[in-house]
Amino acid sequence: xxxxxxxxxxxxxxxxxxxxxxxxxxxxxxxxxxxxxxxxxxxxxxxxxxxxxxxxxxxxxxxxxxxxxxxxxxxxxxxxxxxxxxxxxxxxxxxxxxxxxxxxxxxxxxxxxxxxxxxxxxxxxxxxxxxxxxxxxxxxxxxxxxxxxxxxxxxxxxxxxxxxxxxxxxxxxxxxxxxxxxxxxxxxxxxxxxxxxxxxxxxxxxxxxxxxxxxxxxxxxxxxxxxxxxxxxxxxxxxxxxxxxxxxxxxxxxxxxxxxxxxxxxxxxxxxxxxxxxxxxxxxxxxxxxxxxxxxxx
Amino acid sequence: xxxxxxxxxxxxxxxxxxxxxxxxxxxxxxxxxxxxxxxxxxxxxxxxxxxxxxxxxxxxxxxxxxxxxxxxxxxxxxxxxxxxxxxxxxxxxxxxxxxxxxxxxxxxxxxxxxxxxxxxxxxxxxxxxxxxxxxxxxxxxxxxxxxxxxxxxxxxxxxxxxxxxxxxxxxxxxxxxxxxxxxxxxxxxxxxxxxxxxxxxxxxxxxxxxxxxxxxxxxxxxxxxxxxxxxxxxxxxxxxxxxxxxxxxxxxxxxxxxxxxxxxxxxxxxxxxxxxxxxxxxxxxxxxxxxxxxxxxxxxxxxxxxxxxxxxxxxxxxxxxxxxxxxxxxxxxxxxx
Numbered sequence: 001x002x003x004x005x006x007x008x009x010x011x012x013x014x015x016x017x018x019x020x021x022x023x024x025x026x027x028x029x030x031x032x033x034x035x036x037x038x039x040x041x042x043x044x045x046x047x048x049x050x051x052x053x054x055x056x057x058x059x060x061x062x063x064x065x066x067x068x069x070x071x072x073x074x075x076x077x078x079x080x081x082x083x084x085x086x087x088x089x090x091x092x093x094x095x096x097x098x099x100x101x102x103x104x105x106x107x108x109x110x111x112x113x114x115x116x117x118x119x120x121x122x123x124x125x126x127x128x129x130x131x132x133x134x135x136x137x138x139x140x141x142x143x144x145x146x147x148x149x150x151x152x153x154x155x156x157x158x159x160x161x162x163x164x165x166x167x168x169x170x171x172x173x174x175x176x177x178x179x180x181x182x183x184x185x186x187x188x189x190x191x192x193x194x195x196x197x198x199x200x201x202x203x204x205x206x207x208x209x210x211x212x213x214x215x216x217x218x219x220x221x222x223x224x225x226x227x228x229x230x231x232x233x234x235x236x237x238x239x240x241x242x243x244x245x246x247x248x249x250x251x252x253x254x255x256x257x258x259x260x261x262x263x264x265x266x267x268x269x270x271x272x273x274x275x276x277x278x279x280x281x282x283x284x285x286x287x288x289x290x291x292x293x294x295x296x297x298x
Numbered sequence: 299x300x301x302x303x304x305x306x307x308x309x310x311x312x313x314x315x316x317x318x319x320x321x322x323x324x325x326x327x328x329x330x331x332x333x334x335x336x337x338x339x340x341x342x343x344x345x346x347x348x349x350x351x352x353x354x355x356x357x358x359x360x361x362x363x364x365x366x367x368x369x370x371x372x373x374x375x376x377x378x379x380x381x382x383x384x385x386x387x388x389x390x391x392x393x394x395x396x397x398x399x400x401x402x403x404x405x406x407x408x409x410x411x412x413x414x415x416x417x418x419x420x421x422x423x424x425x426x427x428x429x430x431x432x433x434x435x436x437x438x439x440x441x442x443x444x445x446x447x448x449x450x451x452x453x454x455x456x457x458x459x460x461x462x463x464x465x466x467x468x469x470x471x472x473x474x475x476x477x478x479x480x481x482x483x484x485x486x487x488x489x490x491x492x493x494x495x496x497x498x499x500x501x502x503x504x505x506x507x508x509x510x511x512x513x514x515x516x517x518x519x520x521x522x523x524x525x526x527x528x529x530x531x532x533x534x535x536x537x538x539x540x541x542x543x544x545x546x547x548x549x550x551x552x553x554x555x556x557x558x559x560x561x562x563x564x565x566x567x568x569x570x571x572x573x574x575x576x577x578x579x580x581x582x583x584x585x586x587x588x589x590x591x592x593x594x595x596x597x598x599x600x601x602x603x604x605x606x607x608x609x610x611x612x613x614x615x616x617x618x619x620x621x622x623x624x625x626x627x628x629x630x631x632x633x634x635x
Binding site for chain 1: 328333485486490493494495499500503
C-alpha cells in the first residue's frame with residue numbers, strides 16, 4: 001500500500017516538476033509563464049504522433065521539447081518585443097492551444113477528443129534489479145521512466161546553474177533589474193527569450209511524459225491544468241529548485257493519496273480538493289513562520 | 299392542415315398521418331467524427347431516413363451549447379418537420395423554441411424537455427450496467443482466467459458524482475450483488491471527463507487493492523482506465539460504444555448505449571405518424587437501446603454458464619421480474635449513499 005502510494009506520487013509529480021523547473025528558470029529571467037499548459041499540450045500531441053510513426057522515443061522527446069520551445073519562443077517574442085502583458089498572452093496561448101489541438105485532431109485525423117495511434121513507442125521504464133524488491137526504496141527508485149529520472153536530475157542541475165554559472169548569474173541579473181543588466185552590456189530581452197525557450201522545452205517534455213510515458217494516447221484535456229499547477233509549484237518554491245521540487249512532490253503526493261482515500265468513506269468532492277487545500281495550508285504556514293522569524297529578528 | 303382540422307372538428311378518428319417533411323439532426327458537442335456518440339447517432343439517423351424515404355440533414359455548429367436557440371430557430375425556419383437534438387444541454391432552449399413552432403416536432407435525447415410537440419428519449423443505462431456488474435461479479439473469482447485473482451473485488455470509476463453517472467453505478471452494483479452478494483464494489487470518481495492519466499492512476503490504485511475488473515463511466519478519462527487494464531494485464535469494462543477493440547482481450551465487455559437505435563426509431567415513428575409530442579420514450583434492454591457488446595475478444599475466456607446467467611438476467615429484466623434501481627427516478631437506494 002505504502003509502496004504503491006510512493007510510486008504513484010512520483011508518477012504524478014514528474015509532469016508538474018518538469019514544467020515547474022522550466023517555469024522557474026523563466027521567472028528568474030523575469031517572465032511569469034502562464035502559457036506552460038499550452039506548451040505541455042502540444043508536446044503531448046507531437047510526442048504521440050512522432051512516437052507512432054517510428055520507433056525512436058528519443059526523437060519523439062526531441063520533437064515534443066522542440067515544439068514546446070517553439071511555442072515558448074513565439075510567446076516570448078510577443079512579450080519581450082511587442083511589450084504585451086505576460087499574463088494575458090500566456091492565457092491567450094493556453095486558450096488558442098486547446099482550440100488548435102482540437103482542430104488538428106479533427107482535420108488531420110478525423111477524430112474529436114481522443115487520439116489513438118497504432119504502435120506507439122513508449123518511454124522506456126528503468127527497473128533496477130535488486131533494488132526493485134526492497135520496500136519503499138524500490139518504489140522510489142525502480143520502475144520509473146527516463147523522464148522521471150531526467151526531471152529529478154534537473155533539480156540540482158538548475159540549482160547549480162543559477163548559483164554557480166556565469167549564465168545563471170546573468171539570468172538572475174536580468175530578472176532582478178533589466179536596466180542594470182543592460183548597463184553591464186547584457187541583452188536582457190534575448191536572455192529572457194532564451195529562458196522562455198527552455199521553459200517551453202521542459203513543458204513539452206512534461207506533455208510527452210503524459211502521452212507516451214503514461215497512457216499511450218492523446219486527449220485534448222490530457223494536461224488537465226497541470227501547467228497551471230506547475231506555476232503554483234514554482235511560486236511555492238520561491239524560485240528555488242529544491243523547494244519547487246518539494247512543491248511539485250506535494251501535489252503529486254496528495255493527488256496519489258486522494259485517489260486512494262476515495263471509497264473509504266470520505267466524500268469524493270472533498271477528497272479531490274485535498275492537494276489544493278494542503279498547498280494553501282502549507283503556504284500559509286511557511287509565510288507565518290517566515291513572518292515570525294523576521295519579527296523575532298527586528 | 300385543413301383536413302386535419304375538419305377531421306378533428308367532426309370528431310372522427312383519422313389514421314395516423316404519415317409525414318414527409320425533411321428531418322434534421324442537431325449534432326452535439328464533439329461533433330461528427332467523435333467515433334462514439336455523434337457518429338453512432340448519425341448512423342442511425344441515416345438508416346432511419348433512408349428506410350422512411352425522407353430527406354435528412356445533419357446540422358453541425360461550432361458553438362452548439364451557447365447558440366442553442368439560434369440553431370434551433372434556424373432549423374425550424376428552414377422547414378424541417380422533425381428536429382432531433384442530440385445535445386443534452388438543449389433541454390431548456392428546445393422547450394422555449396418549440397412553443398413558437400407548434401407545427402414542427404422536436405425530439406431530444408438523454409434528457410426530458412417539456413412541451414406538447416417535444417419527444418424525449420431516455421436510455422435505461424442502469425439495465426445494461428446491471429448486466430455488466432453481474433458479468434464482472436461472476437468473472438472476478440474465476441482465477442483460472444489470466445489477470446483475474448480470487449478476491450471478490452471489482453471496481454467502477456465515474457466521471458463525476460452526479461445522478462446521471464450514479465445511474466450507471468447503482469445498476470452495476472445491484473447486478474454484481476445479485477450475482478454474488480460477497481462481491482465488494484469499489485467506487486471512485488475522477489471529477490474530470492478528459493484526463494486519461496488520472497483515469498489510469500485511479501484504475502491502477504483499484505487493481506493494487508485487489509480489484510481485477512473496473513467499469514469506466516468517465517469519457518476520455520475512462521480511456522486511461524482501459525489503458526491501465528491493458529498495461530497491468532487486468533480487465534476494464536467499456537461504456538457508450540463498443541470499446542472492446544481498444545485493448546483487445548482486456549476489455550471484458552462494453553455497456554453499449556444504442557443512440558443509433560433510438561434515433562432510427564424516432565425518425566421511423568415520425569414518418570409513420572406514430573410519434574406523439576409530449577411523450578417520453580424509454581430505450582432499455584427490451585428496445586435494444588442498451589446492452590452488452592458482442593464480446594468479440596473475450597467471449598472465449600468467459601465460462602459459458604456465466605454468459606447464460608447474464609442472458610437469463612436480461613430476460614428477467616425485460617419480463618419485469620428483475621427491477622433495476624434507477625437513481626434518476628428513484629433517488630439513491632439504501633445500499634448506495
